[in-house]
Amino acid sequence: MLFFPIYISYPLPVERIRLLTPSTRQLLIISALTGGLTVAGLVVLSAVGAIEWPVAVQLALSAATLAALAVTVMSVRRVDGKALRTDKRVKRQEAALTAQRDRLAALTTQVERLARAGQKNVDTVVTALGEDRVELAGHTASLNGHTVALNGHTRRLDEQSAALTAIRSALAGLDESLRRQRSSRTEYNQIEALVDLRALLQPRAPLPRLRGWAASPDVLRLLVERVAADRPKLIVECGSGASSVWLGYAVERFGGGRVVALEHDERFAGTSRDLIAAHGLDSIVEVRHAPLTEWQTFPWYDPAVFEDLSDAGLVFVDGPPEQTGPLARYPAVPLLLPHCAPDAWIVLDDTVRPDEREVAERWLREYPELSRTTYAAEKGAMIFRRSTL
Template sequence: MDHTDDPETVVGELTAVRSELAQLRREVAELRSDRAAGLGEARDELQTQFTALERSLQRHTTGTSHNTVRQVEAMWQLFPKVPRIRAQMPPSGGFPMEARTLLHLSSVIEEVRPRTILELGGGTSTIWTGYLTEELGTRIVSIDHLEQYLHSTWDYVQRHGFADRTECRLAPLEPVTVDGEEYPWYSLSAFSDLADVDLLVVDGPPESTGAKARYPALPLLQDKLSAGAVVVLDDTNRPDERAILEDWARMLAGYAETDQGLSKLGVLRPQASGGAERL
């Protein structure tokens, strides 16, 4: 007799097969459940990321729109200050000074009425400064560390007719030591003949050149300032520049920051009496 045909054996084998099939069904169901749960978690994570990105984009769009309106408003206030523009103006914003900062700078110039302005980092601000000081006959010395920036600024200076009282000087970055720290900063030979600077405008070197890149300006140029000179620093919305301005305020006896919140420009003015005396 062939045992494979034995009913009991066949029933046993069928039972075993059914058990295996049931186990396979359970495993498949578990896999489907796990997959569904994983897909649900992935979907929830993607939804969370999408919502966060959407909100970030909304904030950015709103902030950009508000900033654009503020820049346009500033430009509308700025142009009437220079009614006789002789050539196309250089662009503002981005690396050049933005309109709100230029408007703020114009107010400082109107108050100080400087005879000599020293500008670290020229360009758009150089041309606006030229127009804003035209009636004063102010001497403007603009410093750049790269020839391409210097040539661009000088080209604008010539086209706008300020070459007779504006100097564009090349000062490559060199190592200088200030308060025991080394910085890449403008060649000191570019400042050797300067004196009685009434307004120091610091908009360079770029932050990409190193930490607190603009800090050496006041320690190294303080003896070039006139009594009662005003010092301004651009980009004080950034942590490094904010720290630099606070360091400078402590360095200058009788000076304090003014005009806070008007623009990215930080302004140090002498309070009451006294000039730029070192503490």
């Protein structure tokens, strides 16, 4: 009777069975209590003589058997309920698994679709790559062709460069031989001029070496030619030395005039005087010491030293030395021209130097009465002719 609600409740929802089904321990306690109460009741009933004790024992055994049966049945039901729950869980998991499988299948389909699309892209890329590779191969081939051509050009260039080097060295050789020829031509000109001078003027004493600091034979010959042609009354020389002697001899030979040499350096003025004396030209050549004084920022021979001079027919500008300052010889024309003859000649030496060329240009610009002829002398010379007539 105690387990009746349990029996009629079957079949019930698993949750309710779970609620109504006591645990094995509870069943044992309930059975023990029921058995105990039954035995106690039977003992009491037997003690009060309500029932015979063998009947009480029989009833007690029956009650114990029933309790044991009830426990067994309840255990079976309990296991059964557990099995049902497990079954339901398994079904739920199966459903979840099926859902998962469906999702997996969908994913697989998607992946396959993507894979197909990817394959298509890969195919496109591979095709494009193939085309590119073909194109690249074409470029490489053309590049190789260019490289070969370039190598050819480089080789030709090397050959041309070698040829050019050979030409350059040949040109350098020619240049050198030309320079030597020019030099030997110059040497020859100087020797020829010196031979002429010596033959014509026959100096009576040893002479200082020409060229270098002194005038070269070619310019001296030019001066002697002018003396021979014009027989100037007065020759003014800027810078004394060997040229003073040669000019003295020229005046002596072709007659008439005198030479005044302006010398800024007192020592060299003395040396030049001695030289003139040694050649017996004192009566023709006068060396005047003319210290440099400033004229319009240029240091030049003191004008007081030559203020007495007039009507010079020939002026030889060979000083002051270039070390005395820029355009050192420029004042010669501004300061000496008033002391010159109307048809005077002015010879400017060393015109291979830029300074002297600049001086010449200035003279021509500032003195229109001057005309110029360039003379191919070793150190360069220019001849200016005054023409005021």
